[in-house]
Amino acid sequence: MKMMWITFTGFAFRYLRKYSHKKYVLFTAFIVISLLMQTVHTLEVAWAVNCGGDEHTDVHGIHYQADPLDIGHRSDFGKSLMIQRVVPQDQILYQTERYHINTFGYDIPVYRDGDYVIVLKFSEVWFAAQNQKVFDVVLNGEHTVVSELDIFARVGRGVAHDEIIPFSIRGGKLRVNGETSQVDGNKISIEFIKGDMDNPKVNAIYVIKGTVDDIPKLPSMPGTDVPEEEEEDDEESQSLKPQKSRKPSGPKMKDPYAADDTSAMLLPVFVAIGAFIPLLYCLCKL
16 A cells, blocks of 8 residues: 555656646645654554653653552652663653552553553662562453563663553453453553562553554663563573562662753654745745
């Protein structure tokens, strides 16, 4: 379908250029506007919350509501760190968190059938060793979608980590990882399960209607080009070490992405606008 559109566009472009200057300009303006609209494509966000924090809109346009939960504890201890792998504008999503001494969770509204992806955002801001905080994540009360999550073992202290979980809902049934459960009342639950090693927590959550390919990914770990998904497989293959005593926070970590901004993301938009302005001027002169 994409190749057919490109072929048709090329043919129409050559025809109009040859036989009609005015139509050629109008058609070119249409193409530029179409490209601009594709460039600023937005995610279809079903629900998002900045756990333990206030509302926030990130660099991808995802609007997170303020945390409505009143169980457990809100914490902004992470503000004492500069979280790695995150641009300055979105530090807050990994600096605030909600934790609880027991299992806790959120209800997520889902009103339509389709494919969905839930993204769970984490960062370890307290412990400086693995096997200090380990917990499971359960979807819809039945499906363990993240098992024995040890944030420090995955990425270290003061580093962003996302868990990306695709699922689908059709005919009142939720399907994830080959398992099925009933959806009651147009909502599903996401729970963080209390284990033997400290308290469960989460920094932020969002759900989109779409696929994993639509999800903005975190950059590779500092000092490596290996995607985080492969690093997680390596970590899971290692055996757990004996539990260690709780340690205080370590030294403040520098953020290698502190100098980053969103200019690279907006460059295609600026280029498209720059190309469209002369065309608009030509149209006005006709």
